[in-house]
Structures are given as structure tokens and as C-alpha cells.
Amino acid sequence: MASIDYWFTMGSTYNYLTVMRIDAVAQAAGVTVRWRPFRNVGALTGATQLPFLEGTAKMRYMWQDIARRAGARGLPIRLPVTYPCASAVRANAVMLIGVREGWGPAFARAAYPLWFGQGIPNGGEDNLRAALAACGQGAAADRILAMAESPDLLAALDDETAAARAAGVFGAPTFAVDGELCWGDDHLEDALHWARHGTLAP
Amino acid sequence: MASIDYWFTMGSTYNYLTVMRIDAVAQAAGVTVRWRPFRNVGALTGATQLPFLEGTAKMRYMWQDIARRAGARGLPIRLPVTYPCASAVRANAVMLIGVREGWGPAFARAAYPLWFGQGIPNGGEDNLRAALAACGQGAAADRILAMAESPDLLAALDDETAAARAAGVFGAPTFAVDGELCWGDDHLEDALHWARHGTLAP
Numbered sequence: 028m029a030s031i032d033y034w035f036t037m038g039s040t041y042n043y044l045t046v047m048r049i050d051a052v053a054q055a056a057g058v059t060v061r062w063r064p065f066r067n068v069g070a071l072t073g074a075t076q077l078p079f080l081e082g083t084a085k086m087r088y089m090w091q092d093i094a095r096r097a098g099a100r101g102l103p104i105r106l107p108v109t110y111p112c113a114s115a116v117r118a119n120a121v122m123l124i125g126v127r128e129g130w131g132p133a134f135a136r137a138a139y140p141l142w143f144g145q146g147i148p149n150g151g152e153d154n155l156r157a158a159l160a161a162c163g164q165g166a167a168a169d170r171i172l173a174m175a176e177s178p179d180l181l182a183a184l185d186d187e188t189a190a191a192r193a194a195g196v197f198g199a200p201t202f203a204v205d206g207e208l209c210w211g212d213d214h215l216e217d218a219l220h221w222a223r224h225g226t227l228a229p
Numbered sequence: 230m231a232s233i234d235y236w237f238t239m240g241s242t243y244n245y246l247t248v249m250r251i252d253a254v255a256q257a258a259g260v261t262v263r264w265r266p267f268r269n270v271g272a273l274t275g276a277t278q279l280p281f282l283e284g285t286a287k288m289r290y291m292w293q294d295i296a297r298r299a300g301a302r303g304l305p306i307r308l309p310v311t312y313p314c315a316s317a318v319r320a321n322a323v324m325l326i327g328v329r330e331g332w333g334p335a336f337a338r339a340a341y342p343l344w345f346g347q348g349i350p351n352g353g354e355d356n357l358r359a360a361l362a363a364c365g366q367g368a369a370a371d372r373i374l375a376m377a378e379s380p381d382l383l384a385a386l387d388d389e390t391a392a393a394r395a396a397g398v399f400g401a402p403t404f405a406v407d408g409e410l411c412w413g414d415d416h417l418e419d420a421l422h423w424a425r426h427g428t429l430a431p
Contacts, residue, residue: 210290214415
């Protein structure tokens with residue numbers, strides 16, 4: 028079965044759009060998705076290439092663009108959205124556990140609407156516990172949150188971050204298939220097409 | 230008739246994809262396009278936010294991405310493409326004259342394949358004269374190239390650049406309609422849909 032690597036960080040804004048649809052869209056296309064969280068974009072690019080700087084036209088555009096796309100898809104969004112998330116790394120550590128244990132995608136689909144719709148940022152204690160409960164891991168929350176701070180888990184997250192960098196990833200979300208990268212939620216369909224046919228859609 | 234503002238610089242790489250298709254796609258959609266060249270992206274954002282820096286993963290991705298998209302559309306591209314163009318401002322000055330006089334779009338469709346397909350960068354003397362000849366302005370080339378250096382024309386280009394900044398433009402190509410911006414060649418269809426319906430496509 029064709030597959031793609033889905034590289035992302037839970038601190039990414041545009042990743043909201045992807046988290047909420049990738050499994051459904053990929054399943055309909057007959058493509059398997061490997062969810063691969065990394066530490067953050069700065070760990071890939073260095074601090075000089077952060078995508079959105081406060082006060083810039085690009086930052087204003089990003090919120091305008093995400094708001095209209097979320098609206099068109101029926102996803103909750105309440106502006107202004109807190110950004111950046113202070114604890115995105117912790118959210119990615121939890122996400123890495125979730126990917127291993129199978130509840131990661133459901134966790135992400137619970138966490139993001141809390142952030143964008145209710146002002147409870149990804150990675151914060153309130154968000155983590157509520158999203159874990161929502162994906163059926165409420166009883167395991169203490170175990171999971173402790174594991175997310177363990178040296179082994181953080182080393183594994185660093186390894187994944189290094190793998191993302193080696194693959195040429197510089198932003199989130201990025202879809203990788205056969206050495207081709209497709210960057211941005213709008214290019215998910217390109218990646219799925221590439222996974223099945225080895226080309227872009229005509 | 231619905232219309233969009235098409236903000237761009239002849240120094241932009243992704244703008245190649247747009248130049249070659251926007252008039253045909255917009256005409257099919259029943260939307261009028263106002264071609265509006267500006268000086269360069271740095272004049273909008275400052276030097277700290279230039280989109281592509283040599284040696285970065287994002288720069289490598291940009292070339293990979295443009296090459297496969299150009300290939301899928303049958304557009305010539307020969308890597309490595311010279312970048313940045315040393316004389317992009319001059320190309321934009323000529324383009325502004327061309328927009329006023331009506332031959333601008335045809336000039337751009339001649340200039341870009343010279344740059345991407347034959348290694349003759351936009352704004353250089355060879356490119357300008359060949360592209361002017363190709364769009365039927367060969368006999369007027371001396372007049373046009375002199376006008377492109379005149380204080381009045383450069384002031385007009387500065388005014389357009391200021392208008393782009395005021396509109397919130399931070400990159401090229403950007404499509405503006407009713408205060409909404411759509412950034413990037415892949416969002417041309419969004420802009421055309423917005424021009425006709427006032428919303429994103431469902």
C-alpha cells in the first residue's frame with residue numbers, strides 16, 4: 028500500500044488544517060500515513076528563518092488565510108489565537124508517544140480545536156489533559172505526561188527531528204514520499220497523488 | 230465584470246508559473262486581471278524576510294517544486310536557474326510600461342522562458358531586447374528601455390510598490406480581491422473564485 032511521511036509540529040498553525048483531515052483524505056485515497064512529529068521548526072532551520080514574525084504582513088496574512096480556510100471547512104477558530112505556543116515541544120513529546128501507542132491522531136484532533144476554538148494552547152497542561160481524556164487516555168494521563176519528560180523520549184524526539192532535517196524538511200506540515208517533499212496543507216493532495224502514481228496530478 | 234489585482238515582481242521564481250497561465254485561466258473564469266508589478270520583495274518586507282536564502286533547505290525545495298510543476302505544465306526549465314536576477318528592478322520598470330501600453334503580459338510570457346529555459350535572466354539587456362522583440366516591440370526597444378530609466382517611471386514604480394505594501398502584499402505572486410489576499414500561484418484559483426462568489430471554493 029502506498030504511504031507518505033507526514034512531518035509536523037503541534038506548534039504549527041497551518042498544521043491545524045492538516046491534522047483535522049489527513050487521515051480521512053488519505054484513507055479515501057488508499058494511502059497510509061506515518062505521523063512524524065518533530066521538536067519545532069526552529070530546530071530545523073535556525074532562528075533566522077522562523078516562518079511568522081510578530082507585526083509582519085505575512086503574519087497578518089497567515090491568520091486571515093487560516094481563518095477563512097477553517098471557516099470553509101467548518102473548523103472552530105476564535106481570533107486572536109495564542110501564538111506561539113509556549114509548550115509546543117511538550118505537545119510533540121506526547122504526540123510521539125501517541126503515535127507509538129496508536130492514539131496520536133485522535134489526540135491531535137482533540138488538541139487543536141481546544142487551541143484554536145477555545146484559547147487553550149497545545150502543550151499546556153490543560154490542553155494535554157483534556158485532549159488525552161478526549162482520545163480515551165484520561166486514565167493514563169499521569170503515565171503519559173511523565174514519559175513525555177523522560178530522557179529516552181526526548182532523545183527519540185531529537186532523533187526524529189534530525190531525521191526531518193536530513194529529509195530536507197524546513198516547515199510544517201510537510202509530506203514526504205519517495206524523496207519528494209510537498210510542503211503545506213494545500214499540497215497534501217499532491218503528495219497523495221505522488222504516492223500512488225509517482226507524479227504530480229496533471 | 231469581476232476583477233483581481235495581480236501583484237508580482239519579474240524577479241520572483243514562482244511567478245514564472247503564474248505569468249504563463251494567468252490570463253488564460255482568468256479569461257476562462259470570466260475575471261479581469263490587473264497586472265501590477267512592484268520593485269522587489271525586499272522593498273516590501275525588508276531584507277530580513279527574503280523568501281529564499283542560498284544554502285537553505287527551503288531554497289532547495291523551491292527549485293525542486295518549481296521544476297516538477299513546470300514539467301507538469303510543459304514549461305521549459307533548465308537547472309540550475311540563475312537566481313537572484315541582478316536587474317529585476319529594470320525588468321519591472323519595463324513591465325510597468327508594458328502594462329500601460331498593453332504589451333506587458335506578452336512581454337512577461339516571452340521573458341520568463343528565456344530566463345528559466347535558456348539561462349538569460351529577466352532584466353538583463355539580452356533578455357529585455359529579446360522579449361520586447363518577441364512581443365512585437367522590437368522597433369520601440371530603445372524608447373522603452375530609455376523610459377524605464379526615467380525618474381517619472383521609477384517614481385511610478387515606487388508608487389506601485391508602496392500600494393502593494395499598503396495592501397498587505399509580502400511576496401509574489403499575490404492576488405488581491407476585495408481586501409482578501411491570496412498568496413502563491415497555487416492560490417490563483419482561490420482568488421478567481423473569490424472574485425466571482427466572495428468566498429473560497431467549498
